[in-house]
Amino acid sequence: MAMFTGVTDLVSNLNALAGGLFIVATFGIVVARQVRACLRFFILQSFFLAVSAFLLGMSPFSAHLMAVGAINLVAKVWILPWILLHMLSDEVYTRREIDQVVSIPASLIIALVLTIVACFFSLPWLRAVSATGAPCVNIPIGLAGLFLGTYTLTARREAIPQLLGLLAMENGAFFAGIAIAPDLPLIAELALVFDLLILIFVVAILTRRVHKRIGTTTVGMLAKLREEPYK
């Protein structure tokens, strides 16, 4: 066992690095100025999620985690951007600046605070089962991913960045999941990815219809439906 400790140490350090890069990519989704940049940061985030799954699957070897990493790589780094690029017209992807409800520096500070809050939130959970190793890295970072995704959803007005915020939330949950639930039945994983692809497909159709019908994808500005008092 002792001879493996060195390798395990290296792997867990690499996993921590992947976690760090994952959170950096998530910050990118929060602050990117253009839709394309937002998408690129999301692809990076998914890539580091897959890397973390591969690393955790190395020691002790788990074919299951390897499969999860591979599924993620194929579905989120390859298929998903392809669907988005092909189903949505160029207008969605023109190189223009997208406005946010909160300015970018303020967003950065809020994102930082949320990350710290996520760490404090997850401490009692880790203590409850006296966890060591991967969960100590993956849970706080996964939770931070979830929080930052939620923040992206509320601070963005554009359709595609809102969708990417949603997907970033799921990525955050998965990032925690690969450490705490490494032996989920494979059918659940496959169904999850299937689910994800339907999600992209449905939201892309909806975005296209909104764009065609209303002429904008700034969905944050849609406000026809609300309660009004009697005149």
Added chain:
Amino acid sequence: MILIVLMIIPLIAAILSALIDRPRFGAVITLTGAIGILVLSVCSIMGVISSPGHVLVSIPGWIALDAFGGLILFLVAFVNMTASLFSVGYMDFSKGGSRRYYLNFNLFTFSMLVVPLLQEPNIVWIAVELTTLFSVLLVGFENTHEALEAAWKYVVLTLMGAAIALLGFLILYWAARHARIESYTWSGLLLAAPQMSPTLLEAAFIFILVGFGAKVGLVPLHTWLPDAHSQAPSPVCALLSGVETTVVLYVILRLLPVVKLVPSLHADMWLVSFGLVSVGAAAFLLLQVRDYKRLFAFSTVEHMGIILTAAGIGGGLAHTGVMLQIMGHALTKSFCFYAAGSVLLLMGTRDIASVRGLIKRAPATGVALLLGGLAIAGAPPFVLFMSEFSILRAGLHRGEYFTVGLLVLFIAIAFFAIMNHVSRMVFGSDETGENSFSMPLPMSCKFTLAVAAVPVAVLGLYIPGVLYKLLILAASTMGG
């Protein structure tokens, strides 16, 4: 076996209605499928009641049905049947796209049917997410500015909730693994709960309650609900408001006996506070609605809050009240939306102020709307009166005077608000004097109103023996 056939029927109906493009074909195949589903679900409920452990198992650890699941299955099957009947007439007046409509309709039915049948909580999460994904395009079906806005809000808020709940389910799995659970199913969780770490269980429960609470329509994450439930085509509204919310609530209630085994979690306090806030907010919002479909949508928020509060109060009497309320809400709310949908077909407006004197202009629709309004507001002798009464009694019995007091106040405000709007629509004097409708009410819509009115009118006075047994067994699955 019967359960698997039950899951396959809507898929076959979906494929057929997507492939074959003939007028009315989708409607016929969907209605046939819906009747088949209803018959099979009644058969499987009989099986549940007569089997020794009151569980019907198809694939051990994956697909099974118990009494609580059976109740939900029956409600989904019944409302699905009436909704597909209403769709026949509704779609005749739609501007085409019926293939798209029936494809999504059947897939949506499939996703709701599998939730009570599945036993592995993680897979249940996937099924719940599918209910959102398959219904989004139905919400935006009318393709108007308002409908697309509603669909966007719906998809973003409920999927945000689903992602939060996903982390909850993963933490639940983590806690269960640490407790060396034997089989990760609802019943396995119940056995393993005493060994599970309370901290993790609490985190999982709160994440799931908040996440799925968004989809149930609990305040403050309810903002999408009145939009989506009012902009969708009326038969879809009946499904969304009547059973989709209930299906998601079922998942939260499934966890309740598990978390109640760990008293330090104060699960009951969480449920009561979430529930009361929802009932209260909905009651005051009901006072100022101007759109009658939104009226019934807000009433859904109110009823979900009542069910959650009752589940928090706990005890045998409250749990029976919960089951009665779930049943009464699903049957009555779908009926209300058929009545509202008929008014919309006749008048072509959703504005309460523009609809007056229905009782003279369209007597059948007027009576249906009045019946629905009285029943959903909880007037005696309807089933929701019985359930609310037993919930309040259970609360007094447990000494929860503050909770009961607030609940009575909010229910009274909601009653006044709903009846105020409905009575003006039905009896108010018609100043315009016009007597022309944009179109006559289709035959199938009239027929749906008649079919859906039967349980609404009858169940408050008489509950068939089998159904009563099912309700009692379902209440017992919630624990003491």
